[in-house]
Amino acid sequence: MSNQTSLQAIMIGLLLAGSCLGVFRMLAKWKTMKQAFPVVVAILLVLFGLLTAIMVYAALLMGTGPVLLALLLLALLAAVGAVVVYLVENFRELNYGMLALFVVYLLAVVYITLLFRDTTGDHTISLFRMDMLANALRTHSLVPMKHIFLNMALFMPFGFLLPHIDMDGLDDITCPLLFSLLLTILIETTQMMLNLGQADLTDIVANVLGGVLGYVVYWLLGRWGVAEEDADD
Structure with a gap:
């Protein structure tokens, strides 16, 4: 595995981990989610695990480059959307x-x-x-x-x-x-x-x-x- 492929794979993993942490932070801010938070976290961990498996499979088929670009674009869109909503609400x-x-x-x-x-x-x-x-x-x-x-x-x-x-x-x-x-x-x-x-x-x-x-x-x-x-x- 080349350095570029390894670096791209690590970036994909960091983006997935960051997305998971971001979702957990957002849910933790909701007061109505406090009682169901452990169950929701368990469900989300399973979903992120499945997403990780899909990303690994896609990387094996297409390479890490396209997967990284697609995931980065989704993360950017989600971040921009969250920022816009936050600015409007606050x-x-x-x-x-x-x-x-x-x-x-x-x-x-x-x-x-x-x-x-x-x-x-x-x-x-x-x-x-x-x-x-x-x-x-x-x-x-x-x-x-x-x-x-x-x-x-x-x-x-x-x-x-x-x-x-x-x-x-x-x-x-x-x-x-x-x-x-x-x-x-x-x-x-x-x-x-x-x-x-x-x-x-x-x-x-x-x-x-x-x-x-x-x-x-x-x-x-x-x-x-x-x-x-x-x-x-």
Whole structure:
């Protein structure tokens, strides 16, 4: 199995896992679902298991590429639909300044990761950039791993800004986790298809970790603010 096929298969698995987590989160928010939640979760796990089996069978027949594109398109449509519904239902509660800043940030990410790249550089496809880890261990320096740190830094604003848009509805670590996962898989798939940059699992892990760390910073600042208020009282 080639690196590209392996990476595509892992992306499919991550999308399925993320979709499953997203559905569970949505159901957990419904107060009427609390009593039946365990039964619903069991049914959904069976359904996602069947969906996974179908995806594996389709990948064996058509290859992982078409399956990844189809699943990514479905995930994007579902995410866009969920965002539209959320914006309509919570129109008055949103922080429009933070929403505008978040949109500008997303445009900057697209420019840096896709539009800014050219087709003349290194376009290797790999799972993990073991060369960076090996160089870091050999030189006793973290400088060779700056690619990972830059990817983490790129997505930290994602996890920090997202909950600021609505501190009640989006104040949940699953939001930056799921949406940063979807965004980075979209970016890596586009890079793979258009030969832009190096597509690898390292970038996905670093980006998602950056989104989660950005949320952690938001949460810590919030807790610090609460602690200061309690101290003043």
